[in-house]
Amino acid sequence: xxxxxxxxxxxxxxxxxxxxxxxxxxxxxxxxxxxxxxxxxxxxxxxxxxxxxxxxxxxxxxxxxxxxxxxxxxxxxxxxxxxxxxxxxxxxxxxxxxxxxxxxxxxxxxxxxxxxxxxxxxxxxxxxxxxxxxxxxxxxxxxxxxxxxxxxxxxxxxxxxxxxxxxxxxxxxxxxxxxxxxxxxxxxxxxxxxxxxxxxxxxxxxxxxxxxxxxxxxxxxxxxxxxxxxxxxxxxxxxxxxxxxxxxxxxxxxxxxxxxxxxxxxxxxxxxxxxxxxxxxxxxxxxxxxxxxxxxxxxxxxxxxxxxxxxxxxxxxxxxxxxxxxxxx
Numbered sequence: 001x002x003x004x005x006x007x008x009x010x011x012x013x014x015x016x017x018x019x020x021x022x023x024x025x026x027x028x029x030x031x032x033x034x035x036x037x038x039x040x041x042x043x044x045x046x047x048x049x050x051x052x053x054x055x056x057x058x059x060x061x062x063x064x065x066x067x068x069x070x071x072x073x074x075x076x077x078x079x080x081x082x083x084x085x086x087x088x089x090x091x092x093x094x095x096x097x098x099x100x101x102x103x104x105x106x107x108x109x110x111x112x113x114x115x116x117x118x119x120x121x122x123x124x125x126x127x128x129x130x131x132x133x134x135x136x137x138x139x140x141x142x143x144x145x146x147x148x149x150x151x152x153x154x155x156x157x158x159x160x161x162x163x164x165x166x167x168x169x170x171x172x173x174x175x176x177x178x179x180x181x182x183x184x185x186x187x188x189x190x191x192x193x194x195x196x197x198x199x200x201x202x203x204x205x206x207x208x209x210x211x212x213x214x215x216x217x218x219x220x221x222x223x224x225x226x227x228x229x230x231x232x233x234x235x236x237x238x239x240x241x242x243x244x245x246x247x248x249x250x251x252x253x254x255x256x257x258x259x260x261x262x263x264x265x266x267x268x269x270x271x272x273x274x275x276x277x278x279x280x281x282x283x284x285x286x287x288x289x290x291x292x293x294x295x296x297x298x299x300x301x302x303x304x305x306x307x308x309x310x311x312x313x314x315x316x317x318x319x320x321x322x323x324x325x326x327x328x329x
Contacts, residue, residue, distance in 0.1 A: 080205065080214040087208035102143050106136060109243045110143045116238055117189075122249050124148070124188040126166055129174040130230065131193030132222050133213045134204030137174040140193065140245070145172045161292055176222065177293070179229040180278045185254045192230040195244040197223055218298045225281050232264075232281070233257040 075081055117124065127144070129137045138154060145152045151168065155175035158164060166173060166186040173187075184190055197219040204211055231237070233255035235248035248255070261280045268284070275283065278291040 078215060080211045083205050083208040083211035087211065102139050103136070105243065106139045106143050109140065109240050109245055110147050112240050112243070113144060113191075113245070113247065114147055116240070116247065120249055122188065125169055126187045127172040127189045127191065128178050128182075128184060128187040129172060129191045129193070130179045130226050131176060131195065132197060132200050132219050132226070133176055133210055133217070134200035134202075134207070135193040135195040135244070136203070137176070137193060140191070141172045141174040176226070177278075179233075179257075180225050180281055181291075184233060184257055185250065188250050189247055190230065190233060190250075190255070191245060191247045192226060193244055194223075194227065194246050215301045216298060217296050221286075222296045224285055225278070228281050228285050229257065229277070232260045234260065 076085070116122075127150070129141050131137050138152075141152045141154070144150070149170070151171045153168060153171050153173045155164070155173060155178065158175070160175060160177045160181045164182055166182075179190060179192065201214050201219065204214060230246065230248070233248055234253070234257070235251050235255060238247050238249075239245070240247065258277055258280075261277065261284060264284055265280060270283065275289055276291065278295075279289040282288060282290040282295065
C-alpha cells in the first residue's frame, strides 16, 4: 500500500486522487456485482441484509462512507490486489505494457508446435488457445502468430456467453473460457495449456496484470472444466515436449465435442433438456449445471474482511467509543 501511495503522491499532476479512486472502485464493482448473486438465499446474505438495515436507519451517509472505507482498506492489503493496482497505476503513468516480452520457454514451445504442424502436413487458418489466467495464452498466441504470420485476437473483453463469429482468417484466438463456450469446429487446431494452477498464480502475480483474478476466481474449477472441454473433442491429443501445452488437430469429421459431451450425459442417466456446452460440462464434472464467469467466482474470498467490517460497523453504531475506534482503523 505504501508503494502505491508514493506513486500517487509523487505524480499528482498526472494521476489525480480521483483517478486512483476510480481504479479501486472499478475493481470492487467487478467483484461485488458477481458476488451478490452468490449470496441469494444464503445465511451470509441474510446476515449482510440485517446489518444493512441497522446501519441505514440513521446517519446513512457517514456510516456508509465509513463502512465502505474500512472494507476498501482491508481488501487493499491483500497481495493480489496490491499487484493489480500497481499495474493499473503504472499503466496510467507510464503506459506499462508486456507486448514486447516473451519468455524463452514459450519461444522453444512455438518451434516444437510448428514442427508438429509440418510433420502432420497441417496449415492452420484458425487456432484456439485456452488455459487459466497466467498460464501464458497471450504470450503463446503472439509468438506463434509471429512465427506463422498470423494475427492474434484476444477475447478478454468479448461476451463469451454469446456465440462468436470467428470470421477472421489467419487468426489465433485466445481466452480462458474459449473451448467450453464456443463452437470449436471453427478452428483447425485447439490448444490447451495444462499448467499447474499454482504456477499460473505465481506468474500472474509477477506480471501483475489481472492479479485480482487470483483472489476472486476458483482456478481449480476453471481448469477442470477447461480440460474436460479439451478432452471432449475428437482427435489425438499431442503433448508438446518439455511444456504444459497440449494440442489437437481437427479430424476430417470435426471435433464433435458437443455430441460427445451429450453422449456422456446420457450414459450418466441424464434425460433432461439439452443444455448449452458449458452447462453440460459442469453437469458432467460436478453433477450440477452452471455457466458464465460467475460460475467460477469464489464467494468467500473476502469473507474475513466483510465480517470484520460488518462487526466494526455494528460497534460503530452502538457506542461513541466504538465510533472513535472505527475511525482509527
